[in-house]
Structure formats: structure tokens, C-alpha cells
Amino acid sequence: MSAPVQMARPIWGWTVHDGLVVARRNIIQSFRIPEALFFSLVQPVIFVLLFAYVFGGAIPIPGAEGGAAPDANAYRNYLMPGIFGQTVAFAAAASTVGLAEDMQKGLIDRFRALPMSPPAVLLGRTLADALRQILVLTVLSITGFIVGWRISDGIPNAILAYLLLLLFAYTVAWIGAWIGLSVPNTETANTAGLIWLFPLTFLSNAFVPITALPSWLQAFAAFNPISSLVLATRELFGNPTGFQPDYWPLQNPILYTVISCVVLIAIFAPLAVRKYRSSAGK
Amino acid sequence: MSSEPAVRAEGLVKTFGDVRALDGVDLTVEVGQVVALLGPNGAGKTTVVRILATLLKATEGTATVAGFDVRTQANSVRRSIGLTGQYAAVDEYLTGRENLRMFGDLYHLTPAYVKERSAELLEGFELTYAADRPVRTYSGGMRRRLDLASSLIAKPSILFLDEPTTGLDPRSRLGLWEVMKELVREGTTVLLTTQYLEEADQLANDVVVIDHGRVIAHGTSEQLKDQIGGDRLEIVVADSAQIDEAKKALSTVFSGEAIVEDDKISAPVTGGSTVLVDAVRALDASGIPVADIALRRPTLDDVFLSLTGHAAEEEKADPNAPVSGRRRGGRR
Ligand SMILES: Nc1ncnc2c1ncn2[C@@H]1O[C@H](COP(=O)(O)OP(=O)(O)OP(=O)(O)O)[C@@H](O)[C@H]1O
Ligand SMILES: [Mg+2]
Numbered sequence: 001m002s003a004p005v006q007m008a009r010p011i012w013g014w015t016v017h018d019g020l021v022v023a024r025r026n027i028i029q030s031f032r033i034p035e036a037l038f039f040s041l042v043q044p045v046i047f048v049l050l051f052a053y054v055f056g057g058a059i060p061i062p063g064a065e066g067g068a069a070p071d072a073n074a075y076r077n078y079l080m081p082g083i084f085g086q087t088v089a090f091a092a093a094a095s096t097v098g099l100a101e102d103m104q105k106g107l108i109d110r111f112r113a114l115p116m117s118p119p120a121v122l123l124g125r126t127l128a129d130a131l132r133q134i135l136v137l138t139v140l141s142i143t144g145f146i147v148g149w150r151i152s153d154g155i156p157n158a159i160l161a162y163l164l165l166l167l168f169a170y171t172v173a174w175i176g177a178w179i180g181l182s183v184p185n186t187e188t189a190n191t192a193g194l195i196w197l198f199p200l201t202f203l204s205n206a207f208v209p210i211t212a213l214p215s216w217l218q219a220f221a222a223f224n225p226i227s228s229l230v231l232a233t234r235e236l237f238g239n240p241t242g243f244q245p246d247y248w249p250l251q252n253p254i255l256y257t258v259i260s261c262v263v264l265i266a267i268f269a270p271l272a273v274r275k276y277r278s279s280a281g282k
Numbered sequence: 283m284s285s286e287p288a289v290r291a292e293g294l295v296k297t298f299g300d301v302r303a304l305d306g307v308d309l310t311v312e313v314g315q316v317v318a319l320l321g322p323n324g325a326g327k328t329t330v331v332r333i334l335a336t337l338l339k340a341t342e343g344t345a346t347v348a349g350f351d352v353r354t355q356a357n358s359v360r361r362s363i364g365l366t367g368q369y370a371a372v373d374e375y376l377t378g379r380e381n382l383r384m385f386g387d388l389y390h391l392t393p394a395y396v397k398e399r400s401a402e403l404l405e406g407f408e409l410t411y412a413a414d415r416p417v418r419t420y421s422g423g424m425r426r427r428l429d430l431a432s433s434l435i436a437k438p439s440i441l442f443l444d445e446p447t448t449g450l451d452p453r454s455r456l457g458l459w460e461v462m463k464e465l466v467r468e469g470t471t472v473l474l475t476t477q478y479l480e481e482a483d484q485l486a487n488d489v490v491v492i493d494h495g496r497v498i499a500h501g502t503s504e505q506l507k508d509q510i511g512g513d514r515l516e517i518v519v520a521d522s523a524q525i526d527e528a529k530k531a532l533s534t535v536f537s538g539e540a541i542v543e544d545d546k547i548s549a550p551v552t553g554g555s556t557v558l559v560d561a562v563r564a565l566d567a568s569g570i571p572v573a574d575i576a577l578r579r580p581t582l583d584d585v586f587l588s589l590t591g592h593a594a595e596e597e598k599a600d601p602n603a604p605v606s607g608r609r610r611g612g613r614r
Contacts, residue, residue: 006390022384107372
């Protein structure tokens, strides 16, 4: 057979090309494990049902209803963006476990011995993990709609809300990737990938208003990018936001979320790529 | 040879904390040659391969692959090599064909070429029937074959194979040997690691024996076998009273000093399996019944016993071990 034929360099460069090849692989992969995909969809749906029907009426939203009696529907509308935010944040765990697995199975070694661009494997991984959230957000939105959640500030704003959620998913995927490359094996990855996400999502306005937190935690929660993300999506979907304490991130939630994402990627992407280049494998 | 060797390593040292995995390894592989790196668990075989494949940086020493420095010209090295690691590294959830496509794309080959080359490799490795099944459903041997196929997608001129046949059944092993021989006929340079002398024997022009991160012997497999005394004939006589008689009857068959122990005689021989026939005839002519007769080929254990004074078994890498308690085998 003939000698190998090299491709012409695509206009977007080899890093993007290689990243897309790896992303395609990761996306195919998630459809080859239908069970995993199924459960990743079921989990947020259970959350919606649990909060909507179990806790629904019990949590008042200060500032939402002008002091009226707690209204289950108001809470559901308040809740959905919180669940969106929590769900995309937890997407990071998939990147952690996925990369730890690739490392343990020797695939990272194989990639590293190829003449490919070093960031491409991580680019592909984070991209695929963020894109998978489109499916998750779709299923979540439908469930929300069934329990009474409504988009009430126009389609363009709603699209902006979804884009913000995906940007955040992509951001935390880089943090997850860095953790995945730092842990010694997949067992550790399973815990390490999740452990930081619990305080991060619960010390935010995702499920309860920040004003309900003890005062010393309020400042932390106010600067937690999950809070600004959730608040921004509440505003963009036209859902009740509750009363906002006077912190800059909560006065400018969209701007603060975008800045946080850019800063976090600027920190964690180089860290992850450095780990990748030096990963010992095995 | 006038041209630059395919692989040249000088004084490779690698330490992991206080473990000295490599302690000054020199290695040369000429273009078109097959060199086997032979050694027990923990000898440092994988470490050598990983350094040459740019996956690991040597603590000391230099190495060039295809004329490129592994440290400063890693990407050029990567373009020239194919690597099959010690454990099959293919994506479990993709099909065999999808794996090959992914690696081909990452080598920046055209889609048309990747398609054609994948089909050719799948055919050559007898995987066509399973090409569109997820690798998860493959047997160990099939995975290993796909692993090797993946490293051949871009037709690398230099191939690193880390224990390519460990864990395979004899039939799969023979199959892989055939594939490797074919690659060599086509001009590929191969550095393979193995724990089996026979594998080195079958495939390699040159064998480098390493232990505790050092090269302890180097030569063709014939030279190595000769160095440790070649084949041995072992005979167990039915009646131990006839042992001396048997030894006398076989004196022309043996090529060296015979060792007698109870009812067993063991002696070096040359000439391969025909000596078995000669021995049986000689004993028959003298009317000595035999309980057992066997031609024992040297194994890696024998090489190790003779070269290092210890058996080829897994050991804790002890930083002091390479210096103390080691007897250097008589080199020719
Ligand atoms: N990442 C690492 N960290 C610490 N020690 C290591 C590391 N990699 C290898 N070693 C040590 O270096 C030595 C050589 O290991 P290596 O894997 O090269 O041996 P090997 O000859 O390939 O053995 P095997 O036949 O078991 O594959 C061993 O003592 C091993 O414990
Ligand atoms: Mg090894």
C-alpha cells in the first residue's frame, strides 16, 4: 500500500483539529454507555421532583412575593435555575473521572506519544463534557416545564441564559480535568471529582436565598460564581430572584459570571495542560 | 553502518525518588534491526521505552531516535515512532475501526488514507469480523492486536513494543510474531521488551539483557545461550544402579561435563533435537532402560542465574542492589 498521506493544515490549526477529534471520541463514548447517560439525566430530574413536591411550599423567597404566604409555584420558578446551576457544576466530575480513567488505561500515554498538540486531549474532553450538558439541560427544562416552571423574559434572554450555563460547564470541566490528572487512580477520582462541588453548590443561592445563610457565609456565597450564575439565569429566564444583598457580583451577575469563567479557565487550563505534559501515566 | 542509528541511548539514568530505575543504560539500534530488551520484572525495560518514546525525561544521559533528540525534538521523534505500551491502550467504548480512525486523524492523515489503511490493518490482524464491535467485547489477544495496529496506522519507521505478547496464549503469540517479522521484512526498526528468551530468539538480531537498571549482557541470542552453556540433555534412568553405565554410554553425545545426581544425568549438548535420537539409540544399544529424557533449552531463568547469580523474579528495586551481591557473568 501507498505511503501515508498527510492532511493539509486546516485554517483553524492543529490544536482545534485534534481537540475536535478527541471531542468526537468522547461524545461517541457517552452514547456507548447508555446506562451512564440515563442516570446522568435521571439524577437532576429527581432533584427537580424532590424540591418541587417535597420542599416546595416550605421555603419562602424573601422579596419574591412581597411578603405573601409561600407559593409553591414561585419556589419552583425560583428553584429551576438553581438546579440548572448545580447540574452544570457537577458536570466537572465527569471530566475528572474520564481523564483519570484515560490515564489509568494508558490512553493518555498513547496520546502523549503521538505528534499531536498537547492541549488537544483536554480541549476535546472539556468540550465534549460541556456539549453533553445540552442534552441534560434539555431534559431538565422539559421536566421543569411539566412541574410549572416558565421562561418569561423572552427567547433571546433564555438563549443567553443557556449559553451562560454552558460556558460555566466548560469552565468547571477544566477544573475537573486538572483534578482528574492530579489524582493517582480512578477510585480517588470518583470522590475527589465530587467533594469540592458539594460545598460550592450548597454555599450559594441555588436552593435558598443568600440572606438565609449565616452572615459570615453570606460574603463567600455572594462571591461564589455559582451564585452569580444562578442569579443571572433567574433574571434572564424571568424567574423570581429574591432579595439581593449588596455585593457587586450580585448586582452585576452576568458580567461577574463571565469574568469568573474567563479567570478560572485562564488559571486551570494551563495547570491542567502542565499536568498532562508531565503525567507519569500507568 | 554509515547512517545514523535508529536509536542511540547513552548513559541513561532515571531515578524515581530514591529508586534508581535506570543506572546508566547504553543502547544502539541500527536502522532495520530488531533489538530485544530482555529483563525480569522491575529491570527497567518500560522505563527505557518510555524515555525513548518521549513520555519520560531521563534524569541523566542522552538519547536520539531517528536522529532527533528525545528531549529537545520530542515532536519530531513522535512523528517517526509507533508505541505499543505494556498494557493495551485502546478506547474500550469505541469500535476497532473507530479507534484506528481516531489515531489516524491524530497523526493528521487524510480521511481517505485512514480509511484504506484501517481496512488493511484490520484485515492483516484478523480483526475485520469484529471491526465494528466496541473493543469492550474483544478478547485480550484481539485488544493486543488492535493496539499494535493502532501504532502502525502511520507506518512508523521505528516501533517500540513493550512486552507485546505477555498474557497471550501460544497461538496468539505465534500470530503476533508473524506480524512483527513481516514488519521487519518491510524495513521497520523494532525495539521490543520481553521476559521470554524465546521471543528474543525468534525475533531479534540483538539481545540486550538488563537487570536493576543496568545492561548486564549484550549479544545475539546464540551468543547469550552459548555464554550460559547452551542446551542441556537431562536423562533419568529407570534403575539408579545403572547411572554410571549410562553416563559412559552417552559420553560421545555430551559436549561437556555431565552432572550426576541420584538417578539423573544432566549435561550440555550441541546440535539441537537430533541429540535426543542419538542419546536414545546409545542407551538402547547398552540396554539401559530410561524413565525420562528431555532436552532443556536455556530459559531466561538460566540466563539470569548465570549472569546475575539470582533468579529472574520480581524484586524490590533496592538502590544498593546493583552494586552489591551481583556476580558478572563471564563475557566473551
Ligand atoms: N513512576 C514510578 N515511580 C516510582 N518508581 C517507578 C516508577 N516507574 C517505575 N518505577 C520503578 O522503576 C523500576 C523499573 O521499572 P520498569 O517499569 O521500567 O520495569 P520493567 O522492566 O518494565 O518491569 P516489568 O517487567 O514488571 O514491566 C522498578 O523498580 C519500578 O518500581
Ligand atoms: Mg514493564
